[in-house]
Amino acid sequence: MAGNTETRSRIARDRERLVSRTFVRLADTLVADFDVSEFLSVLTEQCVDLLGVSAASVILLDPDGGLRVAATSSGRAELLELFAVETDDGPCIDCVRGGTPVFCADLSTETRHWPRFTAAARECGFRAVHAIPMRLREQVIGVLTFLGVHPGDPDQDDMELGQALADVATIGILQHRSIERRDEVAGQLQTALTSRIVIEQAKGVLAQRGGLSMDDAFKHLRAYARARHLRLTDLATAITDGTIDLAAILARA
Numbered sequence: 001m002a003g004n005t006e007t008r009s010r011i012a013r014d015r016e017r018l019v020s021r022t023f024v025r026l027a028d029t030l031v032a033d034f035d036v037s038e039f040l041s042v043l044t045e046q047c048v049d050l051l052g053v054s055a056a057s058v059i060l061l062d063p064d065g066g067l068r069v070a071a072t073s074s075g076r077a078e079l080l081e082l083f084a085v086e087t088d089d090g091p092c093i094d095c096v097r098g099g100t101p102v103f104c105a106d107l108s109t110e111t112r113h114w115p116r117f118t119a120a121a122r123e124c125g126f127r128a129v130h131a132i133p134m135r136l137r138e139q140v141i142g143v144l145t146f147l148g149v150h151p152g153d154p155d156q157d158d159m160e161l162g163q164a165l166a167d168v169a170t171i172g173i174l175q176h177r178s179i180e181r182r183d184e185v186a187g188q189l190q191t192a193l194t195s196r197i198v199i200e201q202a203k204g205v206l207a208q209r210g211g212l213s214m215d216d217a218f219k220h221l222r223a224y225a226r227a228r229h230l231r232l233t234d235l236a237t238a239i240t241d242g243t244i245d246l247a248a249i250l251a252r253a
Contacts, residue, residue, distance in 0.1 A: 036176065040071035043144070043169050048073045050165075051158045053146040054126065057081045058134070058169075059092055060142035067096065070142065076124045077147055083120045090117030095131035096143040101163075102131045106151035127151045132163050134170040141170055195233040202236035210250040224249045 040058045047056035055077035060070045067085045072078035084090035091102040091114065104110055105128055107118045121129065128148035134141050144166040146154070199221070206217035225235045238244040 036173065037071065039172065040169070041073075043165060044071050044073040047144070047146065047162060047165060051146060051162055052155070053130075053158075054149045055147040057092070057145045057147070058142055059085060059096060059145070060134075060173075061096060061140065067093070076126070080117075080120055080124045080126060080147070081145070084117055087116045090114050090121075091129045092131045092143050092145045093117075095133050095145070096140060099133050099135055099138075099140040101133065101159075102129075103154060103159075104129045105153045108151070121147075125149055128154075130154045130159065130162075132159070132166045134166050134173075136167075136170050136174060139174070141173060144169070195236075198233060198240060199236045202239040205239050206246065206249065209246050212250075220249055 044056040044058060047053060055072065055074045057072040057077045057080075058070045059067050059081060062068060067088075069078060069081045069085055072081060081092065084092055091104050095102040107114075107121050107127055107129060111118045121127070126147045126149060128151050130146045130148075132144045132146075134144055144162065146162060199218075202221060203214050203217040206212060206220055207214050210217065210220070212220070221235065221239075222232065224230075225232045228235075235244070239246065239249070
C-alpha cells in the first residue's frame, strides 16, 4: 500500500512539473525566433501528454473568416481536421463558429448532427471529440480539439487544464500578431519617411538645375512621373542617382 501511495505521489509530482514547464514554454512568445507553427505543435503534443487524450489539434481563423489546420499531434488527427475544415462539419467547427465548448462523448450518437464528420472520425479511429474555443473576451481566434479513440465523458479537471492551456496559447498568438502589426506599421512609416527624403532631394536637384522654386520643381517632377506612368519615388531616386536626363524633366510644363 505504501509503495502504491509513493508511486502515485511521484506521478503527481512529475505531472505538476510537466504542467509548469508547459506553461513556461507557451508563455515565452517574445523570443526573436518565435515560430507560431512550432508553438502550436508544442501545445498539441503537451495536451496529449498531460490530458490523457489520444490526439489534439488546433484550427485557427484567418482574418477573412476562413479556417485552417494549424497543428495536430498525429497524422490521423490532421486528416480528420482537414476533412472537417473542407466540409465545414464537426464539433470543432461548431466550437470555433460559436465560441463555446462542444463536447461529444460518443460520436456514434451524433450521426445526424455531423453526418460527414462522424463517418470520417470512425474511419480515422476516433470515437470522442471535445473542442475548446481559443478566445480572449469576445475575440475567437480558433479552437483546440481533443480526440479520443474510446467513447467517454472528459475529466473535468483535465478540461479545465485544457482550457487554461488554450487561454495561454491564445494570449501568446494575439501578442505575437500585435508585435507583427506594430513592426509592419513601423516599416511602412520608415518607407514613407525614406520616400519623402528622396523626393525632397530630387526637388532640390531640379530647382538648382532649372532655377526653379521648390514648388515648381515638384510640379515638373510630378508631371513627368504621371506622363511616363512612373512611381514618384522611383523617379526621384533616378534623379538623385543621376541616371535620368534632367533636361527632359525640366522641359515639361
